[in-house]
Amino acid sequence: MRLSELGEKKLIELVMKLIRVNPKSLLKLGLDDADALRLEEGVYVFNTDFVAESTDKLPGMTYRQLARKCIVANAADLAAKGAKPEGFLASVALPSDFDLSSFEEIFRGLDQGAAEYDSYLLGGDLGEAKEVLISVSAFGRVRKKLISREGAREGDLVAVTGFFGWNTLAFMALLEGLELPDEIRKKALESAFLPKAPLREGLILSESEVVTSAIDSSDGLYASLDHLSKTSKVGFLIERLPVEDKLVKFVSKRGLDLIRIIFYGGEEFHLIFTVPPSDWEKVRLSLCSEGLTVIPIGKVISETKIVVVHDSRKITLHEGGWEHFTS
Amino acid sequence: MRLSELGEKKLIELVMKLIRVNPKSLLKLGLDDADALRLEEGVYVFNTDFVAESTDKLPGMTYRQLARKCIVANAADLAAKGAKPEGFLASVALPSDFDLSSFEEIFRGLDQGAAEYDSYLLGGDLGEAKEVLISVSAFGRVRKKLISREGAREGDLVAVTGFFGWNTLAFMALLEGLELPDEIRKKALESAFLPKAPLREGLILSESEVVTSAIDSSDGLYASLDHLSKTSKVGFLIERLPVEDKLVKFVSKRGLDLIRIIFYGGEEFHLIFTVPPSDWEKVRLSLCSEGLTVIPIGKVISETKIVVVHDSRKITLHEGGWEHFTS
Numbered sequence: 001m002r003l004s005e006l007g008e009k010k011l012i013e014l015v016m017k018l019i020r021v022n023p024k025s026l027l028k029l030g031l032d033d034a035d036a037l038r039l040e041e042g043v044y045v046f047n048t049d050f051v052a053e054s055t056d057k058l059p060g061m062t063y064r065q066l067a068r069k070c071i072v073a074n075a076a077d078l079a080a081k082g083a084k085p086e087g088f089l090a091s092v093a094l095p096s097d098f099d100l101s102s103f104e105e106i107f108r109g110l111d112q113g114a115a116e117y118d119s120y121l122l123g124g125d126l127g128e129a130k131e132v133l134i135s136v137s138a139f140g141r142v143r144k145k146l147i148s149r150e151g152a153r154e155g156d157l158v159a160v161t162g163f164f165g166w167n168t169l170a171f172m173a174l175l176e177g178l179e180l181p182d183e184i185r186k187k188a189l190e191s192a193f194l195p196k197a198p199l200r201e202g203l204i205l206s207e208s209e210v211v212t213s214a215i216d217s218s219d220g221l222y223a224s225l226d227h228l229s230k231t232s233k234v235g236f237l238i239e240r241l242p243v244e245d246k247l248v249k250f251v252s253k254r255g256l257d258l259i260r261i262i263f264y265g266g267e268e269f270h271l272i273f274t275v276p277p278s279d280w281e282k283v284r285l286s287l288c289s290e291g292l293t294v295i296p297i298g299k300v301i302s303e304t305k306i307v308v309v310h311d312s313r314k315i316t317l318h319e320g321g322w323e324h325f326t327s
Numbered sequence: 328m329r330l331s332e333l334g335e336k337k338l339i340e341l342v343m344k345l346i347r348v349n350p351k352s353l354l355k356l357g358l359d360d361a362d363a364l365r366l367e368e369g370v371y372v373f374n375t376d377f378v379a380e381s382t383d384k385l386p387g388m389t390y391r392q393l394a395r396k397c398i399v400a401n402a403a404d405l406a407a408k409g410a411k412p413e414g415f416l417a418s419v420a421l422p423s424d425f426d427l428s429s430f431e432e433i434f435r436g437l438d439q440g441a442a443e444y445d446s447y448l449l450g451g452d453l454g455e456a457k458e459v460l461i462s463v464s465a466f467g468r469v470r471k472k473l474i475s476r477e478g479a480r481e482g483d484l485v486a487v488t489g490f491f492g493w494n495t496l497a498f499m500a501l502l503e504g505l506e507l508p509d510e511i512r513k514k515a516l517e518s519a520f521l522p523k524a525p526l527r528e529g530l531i532l533s534e535s536e537v538v539t540s541a542i543d544s545s546d547g548l549y550a551s552l553d554h555l556s557k558t559s560k561v562g563f564l565i566e567r568l569p570v571e572d573k574l575v576k577f578v579s580k581r582g583l584d585l586i587r588i589i590f591y592g593g594e595e596f597h598l599i600f601t602v603p604p605s606d607w608e609k610v611r612l613s614l615c616s617e618g619l620t621v622i623p624i625g626k627v628i629s630e631t632k633i634v635v636v637h638d639s640r641k642i643t644l645h646e647g648g649w650e651h652f653t654s
Binding site for chain 2: 031032034036038049052078089090091123124130142146
């Protein structure tokens with residue numbers, strides 16, 4: 001069945017069956033088109049991210065995964081600031097001949113994503129466009145400290161909350177035909193199709209009050225370090241690669257470029273954060289005691305460069321590539 | 328120049344030159360991708376609306392007007408709830424061969440719209456899609472009373488904050504080739520290209536605390552009354568048409584259907600609200616004393632119908648059309 005056969009009213013009724021309603025809502029979602037909440041005083045973070053079918057729907061990815069991923073991208077941005085999502089808004093643009101079951105999958109994916117972060121869809125807009133486009137806005141309350149991208153200081157340690165490279169392998173497999181062994185393929189596709197936002201990590205970092213800067217790594221590890229570098233006016237010396245052994249083995253066996261795979265991927269929603277060395281152990285413990293991953297990868301340097309120690313050599317990363325350290 | 332020649336970083340730098348930055352922002356927009364604000368305790372309204380070029384950009388409309396109209400649509404939804412915008416988020420999807428000057432116009436339009444409601448863009452997302460799509464989310468704090476769509480009671484008066492029909496004439500002129508005399512054409516196109524959100528009206532109604540229900544008329548006067556009717560479980564008897572004499576004269580001279588033009592348009596962002604008769608004079612005065620338009624158009628009835636008295640006859644409106652009253 002096509003959307004055009006149902007019309008907007010029926011579609012909205014259907015959406016209301018697919019999503020949970022926030023018990024704290026002060027307006028009746030579905031009957032009203034906006035929503036209202038009583039908020040307590042505090043610092044709130046606002047973010048928006050969209051996905052378009054032509055750009056973001058990987059081969060083999062379902063609409064449900066695409067929609068959920070848009071929620072995850074928003075939740076990751078909030079997590080990086082130390083904020084817990086209070087609600088999501090979703091604008092969903094669809095071609096009129098779009099099929100009804102995929103429509104349902106989009107809203108299941110949105111609601112599933114919101115539920116994973118203990119939150120709700122607060123409202124939305126539904127309309128026609130030439131391709132599928134899902135735009136999500138999120139707002140959330142800062143747990144304790146608002147963490148920004150500026151504040152990293154020379155001597156701080158830099159750490160991440162997950163391993164990198166799986167997503168790049170997934171892109172290479174899906175878009176360039178790279179063949180992957182089953183075990184590697186499974187990890188890679190899970191990273192690309194079902195990413196998770198580091199929300200618990202972000203809230204713990206906010207609570208610690210000692211983190212000097214943070215960013216989520218959705219633009220890729222190099223680009224995200226570069227954002228932190230430019231905003232904090234510092235550089236990074238990366239002495240340990242945040243990568244799993246089985247990925248390293250696979251990459252080396254195939255003769256692939258490990259640095260490129262780790263640093264120049266994207267859509268891996270880990271946190272990258274900086275913390276003074278004296279506070280490191282406290283932060284590490286607070287994450288580990290909750291069963292969360294945390295990997296120290298290096299330190300903040302004064303020069304605004306991103307330098308990586310790899311195979312006992314120093315290399316400097318640049319936009320779009322890397323080169324051996326020359327000075 | 329095309330967007331693809333510049334790249335995302337340069338485009339974001341350009342955006343930051345085109346928009347004002349909220350002095351209350353706690354993060355550095357442009358360097359950070361989310362924004363944070365300290366909010367005081369209260370009831371906040373959240374809304375999202377998008378426009379797509381293929382559906383919403385009328386012939387002759389500029390990108391600046393299209394972008395501004397998306398802000399207006401959001402502000403109107405907030406106004407209907409009695410909330411003042413605190414900020415807007417904008418996701419802007421564009422084809423890669425989109426031209427740079429139109430790109431600038433989009434952000435000028437977004438910022439202009441936000442400025443008109445004494446507010447700011449808080450953040451956004453920029454990306455590629457097959458057509459231009461602008462999705463705006465808005466949040467605002469309720470001035471005093473949160474006004475919903477339910478609460479209209481039998482006997483309440485129903486009133487609107489503007490005249491209807493101009494937009495329908497604009498659509499007929501732009502999409503169907505209806506010829507309009509200069510004076511009529513000017514009013515009609517202004518309504519379609521440069522609509523205004525009834526924000527001052529909404530805040531005054533919220534402050535009065537006596538309004539029982541409200542909605543903005545963006546879906547058209549009939550459809551909006553129908554929403555109020557379904558949510559409040561009442562009906563409406565419309566005894567006075569909210570229309571200007573010069574429109575009536577033109578429509579009758581051309582033999583056009585006045586009821587259709589007034590009730591079945593859309594994107595006229597006036598408020599429709601209900602108020603107990605005993606509070607009417609107070610509400611009317613509070614709007615008039617600020618130089619704002621308010622037109623009583625009828626009353627709330629118990630039967631869930633929308634009945635219009637026109638040319639001394641009663642007609643009942645339905646979805647998509649009207650018929651003479653038969654019972």
